[in-house]
Amino acid sequence: MTATRTTQAGFTNPSVIRRRKRVNRIVRFLSVGATVAGLFLLTWILAYLTYKGVNTLSFSLFRLDTPPPGSAGGLANAIIGSLLVTGFGILMATPIGILAGTFLIEYGRGTKIAEIIRFVNDMLVSAPSIIIGLFVYQTVVAPLHHFSGWAGAIALAMIALPIIVRTTQDMLQLVPDALREAAYALGAPKWRVIVVVSYRAAFQGMLTGVLLAVARISGETAPLLFTALSNPSSSTNMSQPMATLPVVIYKFAGAPYADWQNLAWAGALLITFSVLILNIVARSFAPRTRN
Amino acid sequence: MTQTVIAANHSKGGAHPGWLGNLLFGGAARVFALLVLVLLLAVMVALIVGAAPAFREYGFAFVWTEAWNPNPEHERYGALAPLYGTLVTSFIAMILGVPISLGIAIFLTELCPDYLKRAISTAVELLAAVPSIIYGMWGLFVLAPLMQKYIEPALIGSVGRIPLAGALFQGPPYGIGLLTAGLILSAMVLPYMVSIMRDVFETVPPQLRESAYGLGATTWEVVRNVVLPYSRVGVIGAFMLALGRALGETMAVTFVVGNSYHIVTSILAPGATISASLANEFAEADGLQLSSLLALGFLLFLLTFSVIGVARLMLMRLERQYG
Numbered sequence: 001m002t003a004t005r006t007t008q009a010g011f012t013n014p015s016v017i018r019r020r021k022r023v024n025r026i027v028r029f030l031s032v033g034a035t036v037a038g039l040f041l042l043t044w045i046l047a048y049l050t051y052k053g054v055n056t057l058s059f060s061l062f063r064l065d066t067p068p069p070g071s072a073g074g075l076a077n078a079i080i081g082s083l084l085v086t087g088f089g090i091l092m093a094t095p096i097g098i099l100a101g102t103f104l105i106e107y108g109r110g111t112k113i114a115e116i117i118r119f120v121n122d123m124l125v126s127a128p129s130i131i132i133g134l135f136v137y138q139t140v141v142a143p144l145h146h147f148s149g150w151a152g153a154i155a156l157a158m159i160a161l162p163i164i165v166r167t168t169q170d171m172l173q174l175v176p177d178a179l180r181e182a183a184y185a186l187g188a189p190k191w192r193v194i195v196v197v198s199y200r201a202a203f204q205g206m207l208t209g210v211l212l213a214v215a216r217i218s219g220e221t222a223p224l225l226f227t228a229l230s231n232p233s234s235s236t237n238m239s240q241p242m243a244t245l246p247v248v249i250y251k252f253a254g255a256p257y258a259d260w261q262n263l264a265w266a267g268a269l270l271i272t273f274s275v276l277i278l279n280i281v282a283r284s285f286a287p288r289t290r291n
Numbered sequence: 292m293t294q295t296v297i298a299a300n301h302s303k304g305g306a307h308p309g310w311l312g313n314l315l316f317g318g319a320a321r322v323f324a325l326l327v328l329v330l331l332l333a334v335m336v337a338l339i340v341g342a343a344p345a346f347r348e349y350g351f352a353f354v355w356t357e358a359w360n361p362n363p364e365h366e367r368y369g370a371l372a373p374l375y376g377t378l379v380t381s382f383i384a385m386i387l388g389v390p391i392s393l394g395i396a397i398f399l400t401e402l403c404p405d406y407l408k409r410a411i412s413t414a415v416e417l418l419a420a421v422p423s424i425i426y427g428m429w430g431l432f433v434l435a436p437l438m439q440k441y442i443e444p445a446l447i448g449s450v451g452r453i454p455l456a457g458a459l460f461q462g463p464p465y466g467i468g469l470l471t472a473g474l475i476l477s478a479m480v481l482p483y484m485v486s487i488m489r490d491v492f493e494t495v496p497p498q499l500r501e502s503a504y505g506l507g508a509t510t511w512e513v514v515r516n517v518v519l520p521y522s523r524v525g526v527i528g529a530f531m532l533a534l535g536r537a538l539g540e541t542m543a544v545t546f547v548v549g550n551s552y553h554i555v556t557s558i559l560a561p562g563a564t565i566s567a568s569l570a571n572e573f574a575e576a577d578g579l580q581l582s583s584l585l586a587l588g589f590l591l592f593l594l595t596f597s598v599i600g601v602a603r604l605m606l607m608r609l610e611r612q613y614g
Contacts, residue, residue, distance in 0.1 A: 020509055020512070021509065023509070023511055024509035024510055024511045024512070027397075027510065027511040027514075028402060028510060028511075030394055031394040031395070031397045031398040031401075031402060032398060032402065033394070034390070034391045034392075034393075034394025034395050034398065035394065035395045035398040035399075035411070037391065038391055038392075038395050038481055038482075038485070039411070039414065041478055041481075042414075042418045042421075042478070042481075042482065044433075045421075045425065045426065045429045045478070046421075048429060048432075048433055049425060049428075049429070052432075095323075096323045096326065097323075099319050099320045099323040099324075100320065100323040100324040100326065100327050102320045103320035103321055103323065103324035104324060106320070107317060107320055107321065108324065114324070116328065117324050117325070117327055117328050119603060119607070120327060120328055120331050121327050122603045123331070123596060123599050123600055123603055124327065124330065124331060126532055126535055126536060126599045126602075126603075127334075127539070127595065127596070127599070128535075128536075128538070128539020128540070128541070128566065128591065128595050129539075129541070130539065130541045130566050130569055130570065130588070130591075131334065131338075131539065131588060131591060131592050131595070132334070133569075134337075134338060134341070134569065134573075134585060134588040135333070135334045135337050135338070137573070138337040138338070138340070138341050138585070139333070139337055147574075158330065161327070161330075162327070165327060188309070189308065189309020189310070189312055189313050190309065190313050190316075190317065191309060191312040191313050191315075191316035191317065192309060192312065194316070195316075215420055216420070218422075219420075219421075219422025219423075219424070219425075220422070221422070221423070221424045221541070221542045222541040222542055222566070222569075222570060225570055225573065225574060226573045226574045229574060246422065246424055246542075249424055249428070250424060250427075250542065250545075250570075253424075253427075253428050253431065253432075253546070254431075254546060261432075264428065265428070268424070268425055268428055271422060271425075272421055272422065272425055275420055275421065275422060276417055276420065276421070279416070279417055279420045280417070283413075283416070
């Protein structure tokens with residue numbers, strides 16, 4: 001409506017043209033300004049993180065456990081814990097997520113139940129992670145009466161699961177039906193068609209999904225606070241409380257000791273750059289047709 | 292369709308060479324897909340069961356009671372203060388985040404030269420992936436001191452003197468508080484909002500855009516009269532998804548919100564959010580406190596899932612409309 005009015009009048013009336021151009025210049029300026037401000041803010045955060053973290057980055061960080069305040073130490077227990085909890089989390093979520101995504105496309109496409117599951121899964125993707133932590137506390141930690149690495153891994157698996165379901169589903173949807181039909185025509189049973197044809201065609205995209213899920217859960221703090229808890233010494237026993245990088249960062253950053261805060265910055269630097277590198281690697285696998 | 296395929300395989304029974312594989316593989320796929328559905332219900336049930344003692348003790352008044360006292364002699368819990376803090380911080384985050392993210396999304400889809408587009412888009416995606424605890428640390432060590440030293444005194448001295456609106460900017464500059472938490476949240480949801488909004492804007496067919504430019508429309512006129520009306524549902528969906536994220540975000544706010552259970556008019560004062568209360572107290576709580584925290588969690592669940600649900604419905608509508 002506005003468009004027709006301004007364009008009609010704009011052809012003849014120079015003052016209208018001037019006004020339209022002025023409004024446009026202001027909007028352009030604000031839009032560029034917003035982008036510069038946004039990028040500046042986020043560069044500032046990353047630059048500050050690097051500046052604070054890089055001083056404490058040393059070999060002993062990977063060799064020593066988290067210290068009591070006032071003595072030297074590292075983050076070895078937290079790094080080992082994070083690798084274990086994240087690793088087991090993704091090992092649980094990947095097969096379940098891929099098969100669930102497979103159902104949505106290969107078996108249930110167009111059915112009511114698949115529609116509902118898709119919707120619920122999309123909601124779970126954006127669910128607050130602290131609620132997942134509460135759920136795992138209620139169902140795993142409380143009945144067993146103790147915090148454990150397993151509980152942390154289950155919480156992270158629940159966060160990774162909907163991400164993997166979503167990407168599997170998106171990628172399988174891109175596989176052309178003609179490929180499947182060709183395999184059926186050769187007499188292959190359905191499950192072989194899916195494994196040999198659909199999965200192979202969608203492999204890169206599915207791998208991207210799993211890597212993005214790893215990146216997402218390796219920085220998660222909230223769901224680990226009351227599942228894996230923490231542990232001052234190195235441990236590979238998943239049935240016991242386990243230190244993880246995000247939880248140690250949370251504990252140390254909030255403490256009033258300078259050496260703990262320095263360790264927190266070093267840990268934050270480690271985790272941020274691992275997450276960013278994982279993201280870049282994951283995106284390099286993504287099929288070009290996307291976006 | 293699915294039914295007939297499976298029925299056909301069954302009727303052939305053992306004669307078909309792949310029947311066992313089909314049964315196992317298809318069965319597992321079905322069970323795991325249903326697991327996703329069950330998971331959501333299980334989360335809800337677990338929270339209700341955990342919250343039941345608190346609701347039995349205080350009734351529904353728990354929701355609108357302003358009290359949080361774990362001291363055994365005057366033990367009393369109510370959700371009002373954390374609920375208020377959650378809503379206020381998210382509201383601040385949205386007020387700042389919406390115009391800025393809209394500006395960035397317009398820049399990315401309409402103004403940005405091609406050679407910058409890829410770089411800025413990737414930067415936005417990467418920033419959306421930075422763990423939220425990093426934003427929280429930055430808030431505690433950089434933003435809070437800045438707020439205390441410069442921004443809050445300036446606000447108290449200027450806006451704080453205006454009669455009505457001034458009530459929001461009163462009291463000593465603590466540095467930490469609802470406003471600081473809201474600011475951190477807005478920085479955190481910003482890349483997330485931009486990334487969804489850019490995708491939404493890109494559903495607008497280039498023909499529409501180009502026709503408008505061809506008629507002599509300016510960039511702003513194209514955005515206002517073509518892009519936004521076309522993608523309206525998706526844009527609102529993107530904002531609501533970001534709101535859902537802000538409501539439930541924990542680590543970015545826990546350090547800077549202040550953990551005070553008193554509701555004060557001033558947004559400079561310390562407050563509490565549901566997520567921060569959970570992060571601070573849950574691991575050491577038991578009895579009624581534990582149950583009250585779970586009740587807070589249940590309220591957060593209702594709040595976020597209804598917002599996210601509506602957002603997803605809107606985005607789905609956009610998808611179905613324009614594929």
